[in-house]
Amino acid sequence: MQINLTGHHVEITNSLREYVNTKFSKLERHFDQINNVYVVLTIEKSNQIAESTVHLKGTEVHATADNHDMYASIDALIDKLDRQILKHKGKTTHH
Numbered sequence: 752m753q754i755n756l757t758g759h760h761v762e763i764t765n766s767l768r769e770y771v772n773t774k775f776s777k778l779e780r781h782f783d784q785i786n787n788v789y790v791v792l793t794i795e796k797s798n799q800i801a802e803s804t805v806h807l808k809g810t811e812v813h814a815t816a817d818n819h820d821m822y823a824s825i826d827a828l829i830d831k832l833d834r835q836i837l838k839h840k841g842k843t844t845h846h
Contacts, residue, residue, distance in 0.1 A: 784808040
């Protein structure tokens with residue numbers, strides 16, 4: 752899995768990059784056919800927004816989460832993506 756991390760009005764530190772890598776590695780335990788992941792971290796006024804597009808085999812999954820803390824928004828983003836990936840996996844194995 753290749754993770755492309757981009758910051759918009761925020762500097763991507765090593766600790767933030769490491770946190771994103773460890774969180775997104777948890778998605779591979781449910782579905783191992785993840786090709787690319789594009790993550791954009793943005794700060795707008797008091798909101799800190801994390802959005803991601805995950806390219807799976809055959810489809811794409813997109814989610815956005817915002818919070819006052821960047822780490823909390825990344826956690827919410829991972830939860831949303833995890834649910835969507837499990838739903839996609841259920842559809843592919845069921846059919």
